Amino acid sequence: MSESVEETAEALRKAFDTMIDRLKEARDAIDTPELYPAPQTERNLAEGYRYVLGFLLGSIERSLADPLYPRFRRAIQPMNRSTIDNSDAVYLAAEIDGNHSYRIRGRALDSRHWRGENPVTSKRAPQYVIFELSSGHAGDSGSLAEMRPGNRINTSTLDCHSLQVDSDGHFEILIAPQRPENYDGNFMLSCRHSHGSDYVGRFLTCRELFHDWSNEDLLDLEILRLGAESDPRSPLNPAGAIALMDRIGELTRNQVHFWNAFNTVTLETYGKVPGMPSIGDDDKPFMPTNDMNAPNALGLATGGGQSTNIYAGGVFMLGDEEALLIESTVPVPPSFMGFHLANLWGESLDFESYQSNLNGHMLEQDADGAYRWVVSHRDPGIANWVDTTGLPHGYLTIRWTYPEPPVREQWPSLKVKQVAFEDIQQSLPATTKKVLAEQRQEQALMRMRHVQRRYRQY
Template identity: 30%
Template sequence: MRNWADYADLLKPAADLLARTHSPDSEAMQAQLWRQFAMNLSQGYFLLFQSTPDHPEFAPFENSVFLAQPNPDAVYYYAPIDGSGTYRVTGERGNAPVAGFALGNKIIGMDPLPGKGLGNYDFDDLEIDSNGRFEVIFSSERPAAYQGNWLKLPEEADFILVRQFSYDWGNERDVRLAIERLDAPPIRPALTPAQVDAKLAHLFGGYARNLSQISIGAVVRCAEQGFVNRFNLTSFQELGNGKDWPQAYWETVFDIAEDEALIIESELPEQRPYWNIQVIDGLWNQVDYVYRQSSLNGLQAKVDADGKFRAVLAHRDPGVANWLDTGGNLYGMLIGRWYRCSGHPTPSVTRVKFADLDRHLPEGVARIDSDERAEALRRRRIGSQLRRKW
């Protein structure tokens, strides 16, 4: 084992990432980045120390605490696996509109570059009993004489990720899951000093920096491609989504002054089982979504009488129902999702003075008063906290 100071020293070079941000001379940006490093250390501990491929357990991956661009409607769980092993997942489906498994190699942050997706499986394609319960085996080959749910495990897979997207926060039943390896001893041995040393070295010298490097890079890439206050339709395959992931994303960097706002306008696909939009900051962190309306999904959003979705990104409440709160960020990103939708429209963006919003919005745009906003925010913070995140 090394001295504790040696592990802390491994984190110091990560400070040079500040120079890659949009405002490296800003004390606020420095504070956000240092906070992100602390977040990464906390998240990395769960991923590296909670369980092993021989004795896995689903760990919290992204949620309202681990904010490196989670979908605000989603709760994610991660379990490390060995592609040569045999695993059984036991659980209850719940009733969130989207729930499924993703297999992959090197979850984001484990390496300096994102890993790759190796397959996505919707829970609704499994045989589920009348009580909503199921079991599924993951292995390289279907076990002899086994007739139940089985999913092929690629040899290079080293994790199973669970995604579930909620529309009606706190009122839907969340997924409940357990995982076990069937071809490993049942008792989990304690980590050896050598194993602890290796994991600490990876946590401080790898994961904490890697996750911030990838996050900052995602913002820089979008800006360098010219998508500033202009949406780009993308798949995020370069960030580890498998080719079979049935979701299109729309992203833009936003850059607005204190007295400006963005109007987002979009047609809506005729079939749209799930869609949303979210606000993230210049480090790719989701803006607080428990106490701020920094995201909207297909249930929360108000659709105008002409069938279009219109929202206003602004630093203060514009009195429009579909307000997207910047959280005080002048520079950041908007990301939206079309999941299994019949079309993938690209929304328009109009940059205006906040004082001139009414001149640019149609007369029938959905509006809200202060009492209605207070109630909407109350439902939001209660619903978010009622979800299982840990």
């Protein structure tokens, strides 16, 4: 082995060791009090290690990505759920360089519902789809300071209600620093001047939100940089491998540290944090316990989130014989509505094996027009039961999607009530729908089949 090869081997080994050190720093966030971990219980500790490994998985995939040769990948999936994710969503992502131009080609199944029409086939496109191009990725710095206004923006968004789709379900989207003259097709701007600064789109996401899990299916998507076919990618060299390992370690460590701090400090999951600024009321945490905050429109400045969503959130803390009743009136029907539970690491609860979420299609609306969910550890025989999977302490979240939000006076409203498990039936309207054990089994089979389709790898 030549001297130069020996030096390369040593540099690569050193980079690998540095990566492992950063991964250990990520692991420390599971149980180091100064790093804002979830309370130490056997389940929280076990899930904390999965949480860190999930960020490692995501960091590997992100670090291997090439903005000049992008492809859509699953940013969140059952192996790396995080950030209080939407149980009804597929999160796709592609790293790009907004100084260049790209073309997305796609195909959707029956998408008439995107245009306010009735579908004519049973198999159809997701309930709602949105593409968003951001100048940065939440959590990459590892510091809550990145949430200051103007640190990152969406340079462009495009949702299914505005997407031009042909009669066969095909569509194209051009992404470019400026719209070509006389171009009237689907377009996303990749460079924008805002807040006195110039921003370049770097992180493209596509959220596909599902209502009817039995009949809605994924989009077919591809993305190519214009000119990539005549400009082949260079093979990996030692400098590239070192940069790859550096980025994997840095992203994993920073993401875990950021979201721990976000959950504890920003969301005030465990109460007010002395000496820290608050986005909640003076006397009430932003995420109250056994209650939910008022519906609000979050954005990139509060850790990200879908730009067309109105959110409400809180924390449940329930004993074996306790339950929460959550009631919502929705004056203006949204494009999507979903209620979800998550653990204190921000991982959505297992929605394949448990009914840990209920969306607007699954939900039984009561005769008075209100929507009601029952959150408890065991089945009360109510159709709208949401299963905690035995977790005593976790997150509650509702999302309503409005591409054009209604006036504030017509936003959804919420009421949350804690009751004894034995009082659930009498606390609900007499017309509340009940279900039998066989129906629960049918619902469980539907969930398993849908989740396999949603996250298929072929």
